[in-house]
């Protein structure tokens with residue numbers, strides 16, 4: 001069994017720590033900053049066995065060098081050779097962690113960046129800046145088609161999969177989601193739920209694949225009510241699917 005702990009970093013990043021419940025070993029995902037990670041490692045007397053990186057942006061990798069300087073035995077996994085001795089992983093690879101008790105699969109999901117990968121099994125998904133609750137990452141290096149394909153693929157994971165995104169952007173994303181999907185009852189209920197959590201200072205992450213399929217406009221590009229609303233807002237014809245996704249992403253970039 002494993003527990004996933006939330007380590008807030010910077011203004012709105014989440015670093016995820018997968019703790020083995022049978023030992024003091026753990027795995028850290030996207031440590032953009034070493035300080036909050038070292039605090040929790042030292043206070044709970046944990047040993048970092050591996051670091052999983054989703055992509056090369058500094059707010060995801062900025063703490064790696066310092067963590068390695070304290071703990072040189074940590075194995076770093078990533079797609080591009082970002083660090084000396086990093087273990088390069090890519091589409092279709094399987095990671096066997098904690099003496100093979102935890103298996104995580106790797107998919108390549110270009111779009112936000114070209115080196116973006118996600119780690120998942122049927123319980124958890126670490127998706128970096130690809131999928132956010134009620135939103136998705138900006139398309140910086142890849143194409144809209146690549147990002148659309150990546151999100152469609154993530155949406156095909158089992159509905160109860162917990163989604164560990166790398167940012168607390170939910171409340172802000174919901175303003176846009178409501179604008180383009182105003183009659184979505186699940187979305188209206190989710191807005192209330194998120195607002196309660198945030199009032200108490202609690203994270204809205206992890207979310208689930210099921211929840212995102214119901215409320216996230218970027219996973220609902222085949223929905224006719226959403227597509228019609230977008231057509232009205234943009235005053236131009238929009239086809240469901242990829243074209244709807246592209247129009248949504250560009251619209252939100254300037255929202």
Ligand SMILES: [Zn+2]
Pocket residue numbers: 055057112129
């Ligand atoms: Zn990023």
